[in-house]
Amino acid sequence: MTAARTKLLVLSSTYPRWSDDSEPSFVHELSKRLADDMDVTVLCPSAKGAQRLERMDGVKVVRYRYAPNALETLVHNGGIVGNLASKPWKVALLPTFLLSQLFTALWLCLRSRPDVMHAHWLVPQGLVAAFLSLCLRRKVPFVVTCHGTDLWSFRGRIWEPIKRWAAREASVMAVVSKVMEDELANQVGQINNVVIAPMGVDLEKRFRPAFNGRPCTYQIITVGRLVESKGVEYLIGAMPELVHRFPAATAVIVGDGPDRIRLERLAVQLGVTDHCEFLGKISNKELPDLYRSSSVFVAPFLQEGLGLVCIEALGCGCPVVASDIPALADIIEHSGKVHLVPARSRKAIISAVTEVFSNFDEELNGARRSHSRLSAKFGWNVVSEGYAAILRGAMTRN
Structure with missing residues (x-):
């Protein structure tokens, strides 16, 4: 007799809207690998042009409405924190965003009776999962993964007690880097259910070096949402001197967000518009070739949870220059070339x-040469096996 497959409900505020979307895809990449052995349903916010219900790479995706179609802009193109910072009026979307997610998740739990939940980001998804554990007669164990912004951006008297409660209700708290383990302890106190479990990178198939070619000379690349915490202004600020030393130097800036206009104006002010190429959002399929064609990847982060883009660049054989922030220590340990x-x-x-x-x-x-060492730590095969074990372990804790 075949054993029943584990039913997993994933809660996330960031998820691809369609195939080859430019939005961060790590939640989907993990979910589709877990779907090999589990029945995985992802609950995420709706967006213009996205289907309300679909199956993507073996994952059932349910998108909840939280506003009229034209106003469902809280999450995408900059993330919740970036969008609230650039357009404060969007705080009005938060109540319906939270309530719609909660009630849709409750409906899914009553209908499909998941064995375990995985909430990405302590706020708001971890909070929603904790509320569900109170509402349901049959308590569903849940794992929360903190990615960074949920710890560093929601601070103060109101948020930290909420985060403390949600973290202690969780069966397992996962953080993607060692520095986040310390930050979590600072905010919620010492808890005994914390594990370090990074997200992964497709180093097996997509992010691999091109050993038979050379990149474009003096092409610099940076990738990420154009928000203050990514520090792109410091790369642009370095360009006048770099162009003076290397006249062919060009900065290729991939991504979009609320800071784009400010950064484009900075390039004009510094007289380097011909040496700064703002590509905007591109599909995830296009990224590997861009890394391979660049001479160096610059990550001038001011704050970061882990820095998957650095792993992607190194995986493609692109040298990396990055800010000396604690989150990157995990990458340094397994690459040695930053x-x-x-x-x-x-x-x-x-x-x-x-x-x-x-x-x-x-x-x-x-x-x-760093590719094999990175694969042993951050390759999706290793990461997904680790999360499968964490989720199954959560089921035995309750």
């Missing part, structure tokens, strides 16, 4: 990029 610079320092970026350009063959070979 130039760390102080955050907010244009001079340090100039110096590090100059070093990469000046010793390019050595830098390129070092980045390419």
